[in-house]
Amino acid sequence: MLEGFKKFIFRGNVIDLAVGVIIGGAFGAIVNSLVADIITPLIGMIFGAPDFSGLKLGALNIGKFINAVVSFLMVAFALYFFVVTPMNKLQEMSRKKEPEVAPAGPPEEIVLLREIRDALKK
Numbered sequence: 001m002l003e004g005f006k007k008f009i010f011r012g013n014v015i016d017l018a019v020g021v022i023i024g025g026a027f028g029a030i031v032n033s034l035v036a037d038i039i040t041p042l043i044g045m046i047f048g049a050p051d052f053s054g055l056k057l058g059a060l061n062i063g064k065f066i067n068a069v070v071s072f073l074m075v076a077f078a079l080y081f082f083v084v085t086p087m088n089k090l091q092e093m094s095r096k097k098e099p100e101v102a103p104a105g106p107p108e109e110i111v112l113l114r115e116i117r118d119a120l121k122k
Contacts, residue, residue, distance in 0.1 A: 034082065035074045043074075 008014065052070070055063030105111075
């Protein structure tokens with residue numbers, strides 16, 4: 001049983017997943033800081049404090065839900081415009097720098113066989 005557990009733990013995909021989760025958590029802190037410390041204060045300076053927590057619909061505290069939706073949208077905005085778009089442009093630039101390879105002609109044997117075929121047709 002321990003041998004099976006050892007094989008499971010040391011498989012590459014388990015280690016990759018663990019590294020991805022750790023890096024994702026650290027990157028999440030960066031994105032949350034970008035939203036909380038930069039984007040939200042900018043919105044507050046332009047439109048006033050973006051806080052809907054005081055809104056209630058009867059016993060439902062709908063304002064907190066609206067705050068969560070707005071926060072999600074700001075995180076998605078920050079991820080798209082500050083991470084996804086620059087990464088896509090970097091990938092496009094790296095693809096453009098790769099030299100285009102001219103298609104190789106047919107092998108010499110094929111060329112010779114075609115010449116023989118054409119000679120036999122004549």
